[in-house]
Each structure stands twice: as structure tokens, then as C-alpha cells.
Amino acid sequence: MRHGSGSAFVVSVHDVASWSLEQSRHWVGELDARAVPATLLLVPGPWRGPGPAGDPALAGWVREAARRGHETALHGWTHQAVPGGPPARRLLNAVLARGCAEFCALDERSARTRLERGLTTLGSMGLAPCGFTPPGWLASRGTLAALRALGLEYTTSHLAVLDLRTATAHRMPALSHRPGGLGERAGARLLTAAVRRWSARGTPFRIALHPDDLARPGLRECALRAVDTALEAGARPYTYAELVRARRAEAGGRR
Template sequence: MNASQSGSGGPGAPFVVSVHDVAPWSFEQSRHWLHDLDERGVPATLLLVPGSWRGARLPDAPELVEWLHRARGRGHELALHGYVHQGVPGGPLTRRWVNAVVSRGCAEFCALDEEAARRRLESGLAALASVGIVPEGFTPPGWLASPGAVAALRRLGLEYTTSHLGVHDLRTGARHGMVALSNRPGGLGERAGARLMRAAARRWAGHGRPFRIALHPADLARPGLRACALEAIDTALAEGARPCTYAGLVRSLRG
């Protein structure tokens, strides 16, 4: 199935909810989001940052690790989300601009060659494996991955990666178009983004178009943004959209 086919949707079309930036420093926010999703019966893909980012490494936070294993046991997916979630220098000018302005300096994999990307990915996978977590997929910080990073992901046997506009099946090469909706707390586009999330979720779910909703720790500092995201999820469910994880989506689209 190619991107245009997967994006055509239909009754009960899938939507994915991802919880970004799961790390020791964001444990309370991640737990808050997952509580909201558990109440709705929505399986989420939790995007884990295993390296040292704003504090301890993920493997050094036993309470978080135990919580992640329980979440996986309830049907949530655990995926890799970079290693230290911080941008690196270099790369084409356009990618550097996107990293600085759009991704707010977190696009760790946007400019790496294959070897550099492989080393970071192996470090992240090893850290997670040390606590019994073996992710199937990868979402790059800022949704930006260089061609070298994608090649490294494929070599390491990851099942899929994602961009802002879709999901890439690394096994088959298929690209499935699914736009990701997310809030922009504190930015000039905060209110417009919130309106867009609600309107797009209603329209796309109603027309059977697959899409994604991304939840971030910073959203919870703005009560209105949390309410907006949950309204979008509730609207999708009411319209008959089918919540699934990234891994579940990719497997189902292979047919």
C-alpha cells in the first residue's frame, strides 16, 4: 500500500496518539497524559528518550522503568525517540533553520551521516535493552531524520520511522501519509494551532482520513491545550475513528 492509498481512509480509519519526550524529568507529565488516555481506552505510543537529557538517564529511573513495563502490558507501545533529544551542528541550511525555528533545537538526527546516526541509535537501543525494552520503531526528535539516519534505522532492523507528514515502513519501503497534529505552547501560533487541532480532528475523523495527535509535556503547563487535545481525541472517537499504536498501524497496513 502506498502513501496515497493509506491516506484515502474509510469508515473507522486509524488515528495514532503519541506521547512525546518520555524521560525521567517528564515522568509526571507522561503519567498524566497516559491516565487521560487510559480513561478513554486509547492505546498510545510512548516516545522514549533514553540518554541523559535534563537529568538522569532513563535506565537509572527504576520507578519510570516499572511504569513503562506496566503501560506496555496494557497495550501501549514503547518506541525510541532519539538518544539525548538535542540538535547537532551541520547539515543543509534549510535543515539547520528548521531545527532552530520549527523544532526548537531538538532535531538530533536531522543532519547526521549514517555512521554517526548508527552510533547514537545503538546507544539508545542498548540503554533501553538494559531495562528490558526493545522498541519496534523510531520517531526522530522534531520529526526530522537525515537520509543517513533512515539508512541506519533500516540496517539496525527497526520496523518504522515517522515524519511530520507520515509513517515510513522500513521493511517494505511504503510511506503512509498521516499528518501529525500538535500544539505549540508558548509560541506565536499557540491559539491557531489549538483551533487547527480541534477542527482537523473533527473533519478528518468524520471523513475517514487517518491522522495523528502528538502530546508533549509542555502542553500540560497550559490547561487550555490539554483540553484542546483531549477534545480532539474525544471527537475522533465519537466519529468512529480507530485508535492504534504506530506498530499496530504499520502491521495492519502490510495486509
């Protein structure tokens, strides 16, 4: 399929781990059929089972996906919130992130320890991620400082993609489902409508796919319809790394 020169969009496959291998394969298969590169967000530590380094099937599949043009990115260490932090941050974790916002209140030292563990684990699998998406899209100032110190290229929030090398925030809202949550059906309709509107306007956006979405056929169909809508409107798919580097090159060319 030829991709047009309209708005940019990124499709991320979240929560890639041993327990979610079947779901991750399904999502990537659907994206391969559409020639859409994905950013695979790996949880490198133990979460609902062993980490990916101890799972040859998962490690082999991720490496093969990377060879086909999909990107591998770091997605926390255990994907579980750490006790402590300011009350406001604890509330955000409980309400918005459903208890997964591992990096929302960490100081720089604690964040760096977890990030280094994750990078080392993925490195042992032959993977060298250049980007980080915090679970729940929530990261503390300490986490941002640790990411810069470790030399990663980018991180993401719910509303933007941050180039850590240039300190440029590219506004790019993320659309995702909340299976079983209040407003699930209304949210699904909003996702498709937003993709159609933003694609037509040339507004950059992101579509986040989660393993739990596949438990509800309606959400699966809605997400894939949104991807198809973006492509039909001429939107161009990127991985996160491709997007950040393209924007950096464009900014350099304008100087």
C-alpha cells in the same frame, strides 16, 4: 468504549524521560480512561537529568504501560541538536524543531551510533522498541539508512509513517500544540477542527501530546477534546506498530 471502523488515528506521548514522568503518567492515565493505546516516545540518553535506565520509577512505569498495551518507541538519544550539517537543515532545526532535531543532519555512521546506544539502553530496561520517531520529526538520509540496517520496522515524519520493511509511506499528518509559540490559540482551534473533519472523511491522522502542553490547561483540554471527537466519530486508535503491521497485512491480502 467501542471503537468504530472509520479513520485510523495514532496518539503519541512525546519526550518520555525522568523529568517528564509526572506529565507522561497524566497523559497515559487520560488515554487509559478512553481505552486508547498510546505510543510512548522515550528519550534514552541524558536529557534534563539522568537517562531512564538510572530511574527505577520511570523504568517500572514504562514496563507496566507496555503490559497494558501501550507501545514503547525510540525518540532520539539526547533530544538535542548536533552541530553541523547543511545550512538549510540547521535552519529547519532552529525554526521548526526549536533546537531538538538531533537526527536531521547526521551521516549514517553517526546516526547508527546514537541509535545503537538508545536501543541498548532500552534493552537493558526490558524494552525492545521496533520503531523510531526522530526529535522534531526530522531525519537525514543517513538516519534512514541506519534505521534499515538495524532492522527497525518504521519511522515517522511530520506528514507520514514510513514502513521501513516495505518502503511504504502512509500519509498521516501529525497534529500538535506549540505552547508559547506564535499562533498558539489559532493552532489549538485548528487541531480540533482538523480532527473533526478528517474523522468524518476517513482520513488517517495523528495527535502528538507533549509534556509542556500540560502547563497550559487550555491546551490539555483541547487535546483531550480532539481525542474524544475522533472516538465519537468512529475513528479507530492504533499504536504505530499496530498501524504499520495492519497496513502491511492489508497490502498482502490484496495481492
